[in-house]
Amino acid sequence: MEKEVLKSFKNLTPSSIFLSKSENKLESLIKIGFPNRNSENWKYTKLSKLFKSNFNDPKSPSLKVYPKSKLPSTSTSTIVVENGKINTHLTCLDNIDGLEVALFSESGIELASKIDHTVSNYEDAFTYLNGYLLNEGINIKVKKHIKISQPLHIVNVVTKSCVAVNSRLNIELEECAELTVLQSFISENSSSSFVNHVTEAHISENANLHIDKLQDYQNNYNIVSEYINQKSNSSFTINTFSYSGLLIRNGLNIDVNGQNCHTELNGVFTVSENDYIDNHTLVNHLEPNCQSHENYKGIIEDEGIGVFNGxxxxxxxAQKIQAYQNxxxxxxxxxxxVFAKPELEIFADDVKxxxxxxxxxxxxxxxxxxxSRGVGLGTAQKLLLEGFIAEIADKISCEKFKEYVLGKLI
Amino acid sequence: MAYTEEDLKKELSVKEYEFGFTTDIESDKAPLGLNEDIIRLISTKKNEPEWMLNYRLKAFKQWQKMIEPDWAHVKYEKPDFQAISYYAAPKQKKELNSLDEVDPELRKTMDKLGISIEEQKRLSGVAVDFVMDSVSVATSFKEKLGELGIIFCSFSEAVKEHPELVKKYMGTVVPSSDNFYAALNAAVFSDGSFCYIPKGVKCPMELSTYFRINEAGTGQFERTLLIADKGSYVSYLEGCTAPQRDENQLHAAVVELIALDDAEIKYSTVQNWYPGDSDGKGGVFNFVTKRGLCNHGAKISWTQVETGSAVTWKYPSCILKGDNSTGEFYSVAVTNNFQQADTGTKMIHIGKNTKSTIISKGISAGNSHNSYRGLVRIGSGAKNSRNFSQCDSLLMTDKCGAHTYPYIECENPSSKIEHEATTSKIGEDQLFYCQQRGISEEKAISLIVNGYAKDVLNKLPMEFAVEAQKLLEISLEGSVG
Structure with a gap:
């Protein structure tokens, strides 16, 4: 049974981080098994290619191999994760008061008790796999009343072929804290690798988290699972820009656990060649008086397949909820x-x-x-597509990052 | 005196007469359970030809391999298929002598619906005076239809009289292996209706009218096959607004519509089966497979008003196979108390320039759950196709649920799909406005709900639209506290 489930991952070494936990993850994974096309949430996802692959360990990070010039420049604090491990040469972190950044591998066991609170509300095979094979995780904490004005850029780059990378990001915002995170998932000279990433965030009362995410994985597989927990009066925004990838799947799970929260999920996915990009979102309104807005736009060309499941x-x-999905x-x-499945499950009456x-x-x-005004067909198309996604691109907080994202998308 | 053979014959004939009725009943009720012998028994009882029996047996074999699906957003205790008797002669209902013996609650509802006294008697099983012209009306209808070449009869009759048509079309839209309940139906179907409209004929009346008068207990495994030949038109109405107290808990019907080139079928359903009591006990499970096939330029339009049944699980669908064909789905589903409904449609676009429209209005009250689940699939060959869907839900209490699960699949760049859905409760300001003008709360709610469902009610045949409006009112009675 175990062998069958882990067939594609048999060459990989289990994580030494939080060892006791990773054993549990394996058990849970074997118990539920990987999803297939009969699983309602994965019915459009073609996982067969992924499971036919045979992935290797990324081993130690190839230091300095990756030139800085190829990184998306945002001229802000940047953490570079190369093939699952921190590339210390490219990472530059300004010292900011109230911001704590720690690595899972260097943290003690006390961190283990702080994570997985939201993750454990969900059963997901790839998240269990991530826990079992975790290469490295980053823990970011912003202290009470601290507003970090400069965005923090986290680059996840793969530079090897046929490897599986399991990375993790943990964000904790204390009361009234504010943070903007830019996430770039990119690849260089690599194909058929698999990046399985998990983000967990805890947003305390009155705190504010903003994430802008770009995925440009070319011929690699990428599954990102996000688990967000929002407390009262908090605000959470995520803008996902998926540009390329053999298989990209974003699973956003948001538990709104307090009143007067604001939740905003936006996304643009451009699918070309025979790429497959899949956006799954789940907003759980557990408390009254909240708002959520969702807006996803897809441009699909060539033999691409796009999926939106909100x-x-x-x-x-949970009365007085306003939830909009577009x-x-x-x-x-x-x-x-394109396959779209916007779903609503409503158990309260006073809602919009x-x-x-x-x-x-x-x-x-x-x-x-x-x-007719002399604009060539190609330019005209480009103009219209730019207009189509402008509404979402405008929401990117960092101007340089926006330029970079738009440069990719159009 | 010697006991002769003559005497024996005489005695036997008398005996047969004496006990004939009873023996008939006994032999006409199959033992509980389902196996090949039962299916053979059903087939023999109905004097069916060999091919029909084989069809049933094949379906049964397929059914045995299937697992009961559980993906719908409904919870119920699964029926025990071995505890059901799959064949029984139409039940002799105890005849009542006058309307006074009828359940007063039932009568109240019928009065509100405005059903005539004569019809009330018929519906509640009161002995009716047969001079009443229903029979003659039915006969004259039949004659008129016959003149035009329209075949409208029971399914068993069609198997005997028109085997070529049944053989050609049965199972072409809903194959026996389609799903669990369709397979069960194909194996054990009791009876149903068959309708054939010849080329170019426009059926002069709503087939409902006839149907309502002649409807007899067709049993729990009904099968309907409706064929509209090239260029013909028919409007068909199934069910009626009057409350139906039915002893069968499980209803697994199959409806197949075939619209040949340029034909048009309008199929309307009003379903008001027993929804269970206010504590959610009892009630009918309504698991129906309804599907229509549109050939070139054809049009199929489904209209449904669903207010009854404890659990409803059905998706009237259109396969738009021919170019330029059109599919429509208009639905109002009301759930109250502990009712559950998971209903919607499938629009499968295969041909070029195909169009479909979906308007679904769900209303949930009490502790009920009402889900819309629909699929729009535009295949890669369905160039220039168009779909518009609108699914709205209205919530009446804080204990009920309204859910929307649309599946939208598009595989070509020249088609357009639009889908929109909203969920909200009745506007307090609207209610306040009505009440302030002297309209009682209950009337105001019914006014608002009827306005909300108007798009769909407008699509019903005239005489039914009025009854359906009243039906909505009754279904929601006392739902707002």
Whole structure:
């Protein structure tokens, strides 16, 4: 049984971080097994290729191999995780009061008791796998009343082929703290590798967390699972920009555990060649008087497949919730496909929830208008697509990062 | 005097007469449980040809390999398929002498619906005076339909009279292996309706009218096959607004519609089966497979008003196979008390320039759960196709639930899909406005709900639209506290 489940990962060494915990993860993983197309949440996800691969350990980080010039520059504090381990040469962290950054491997066992609180509310095979094989994790803590103005950039880069990287990010915001995190998932000279990343965040009362995330993984697989816990009056925003990847899957799970919270999930996914990009979101409204907004836009060309599956659950007694979900997709080629599944599960009556989803193509009249004014077809298309995603790109907090993301997307 | 053979014959014939009725009943009720012998028995009882029996047996074999699905957002105790008798002659209902003996609650509802006294008698099983013209009306209808070449009869009759049509079309839209309940139905179906509209014929009346008058206990495993030949039109209504007290807990029906080139089928359903009492005990499980196939330029339109049943689990669907074909789905589903409904539609676009529209209005009250689950799939060959879906839910209490699970799949770049859904409760300001103008709370709610469901009610045949409005009112009675 164990062998069958871990077939693709048999060459990998179990994590030495939090050893006692990783054993449990293996047990849980074997118990539930990996999902397949019969699992409702994975019905559109083609995992067969991933499971046919045979991944190796990334071993020690190849220091200095990766030139700094290839990194997305944001001129802010940057942590570079290369093949799962910290690249100390490229990492530059300013000393900021009230911000604590620690590595899992260097932290004592006391950290182990602080993590997994939100993760343990969910059963997910890839998250268990991440715990079992964890290469390295970063723990970020912002102390009470500290507002970090400068964004913190975390780069996850893969530079080897056929390796499996299991990384983790843990964010803890104390009361009234504020933080912006930029996340870049990129690859260089690598193919058929698998990055399995887990982010867990705890946002205390009145705190404010903002994440901008770019995924450009070319011919690699990437599964990112996010587990967020929000307390009263807190605010959480995540903007996901998925550019390329053989298989990208984002699983966002948000527990809104306090009143007057604001939750915002935005995303743009551009799928080309035979890439597959999948965005799953789940907003759990457990408390009344909250708002959540969701807006995802997909541009699918070539033989790409895009998936959007958004779910909002309004639990019993969580009255006065306002939840909005929007998803627009543009298909550009005869072989492109999109699957959308915006779901609502409502158990309280005094709510305002809505969702909308559209799938179509560029407006021919708009294209014609631009062409009649002397704009070439290619430029006209580009202009319209830029307009299509501008609404979301504008939400990126760091100007340099925005330029970088837009440069990729269009 | 010697006891002759003549005497014996005489005695036997008398005996048969004496006990005939009783023996009939006994032999007409199959023992509990389901196996091949039972299916053979059903088939023999119905004098079915060999091919029909083989069809049933094949379906049964497939059914045995299937597992009862549980993905729907409903919770119920799964029926024990070995504790059901799969064949019984139509039950002789105890005839009541006058309407006074009818359950007063039932009568109250019928009065509110505005059902005529004569019809009330028929529906509640009161002995009716057969001079009443229902029979003659039915006969004259049948004659009129016959003149046009329209075949409208029971399924068993069709198997005997028109085997070529049944053989050609049965199972083409809902194959016996389609799903658990469809397979069960294919194996044990009791009876149902068969309808064939010949080429170019526009059926002059709502087939409902006839159906309502002639409806007899068709049993729990009903099967309907409706074929509209090229260029024809038919409007068909199933069920009725009057409350149906049914002893069968499980209903697993199959409805197949086939619209050949340029034909149009309008299929309306009003379902008001026993929903269980206010504590959620009892009630009918309604697990129906309904699907229509549209050929070139054809149109199928499903309209449903669902207010009954403890558990409803159905998805009237359209396969838009031919180019330029159209599928429509209009639904109002009301759940109250402990009712659960998981209903919606599937629009499968295969042909070019196909269009579909989905309007679904869910209303949940009491402790009920109401889910919309729908699929829109536009295949890679369905160029220039179009879909519009709107699914709204209205919540009446803080204990009920309203859920939306749309599946939207698009595989070509020249098609457009739009989907929107909202969930909210009745606006307090709207209620206040009505009440302030002297309209009672209950009336105000029904006014608002009817306005909310108007898009769908408008699609019902005239005479039913009025009853359906009242039905909504009754279903929601006392739901807001």
């Amino acid at each position: 779910k909002v659950i309004v639990h019993k007694d 998803n627009n997709n543009i298909l550009l080629s005869d072989y492109s496909k 929830c809505s969702h909308g989803s559209t799938t179509g193509q560029l407006d021919e009249e708009a294209l014609f208008y631009l062409q």
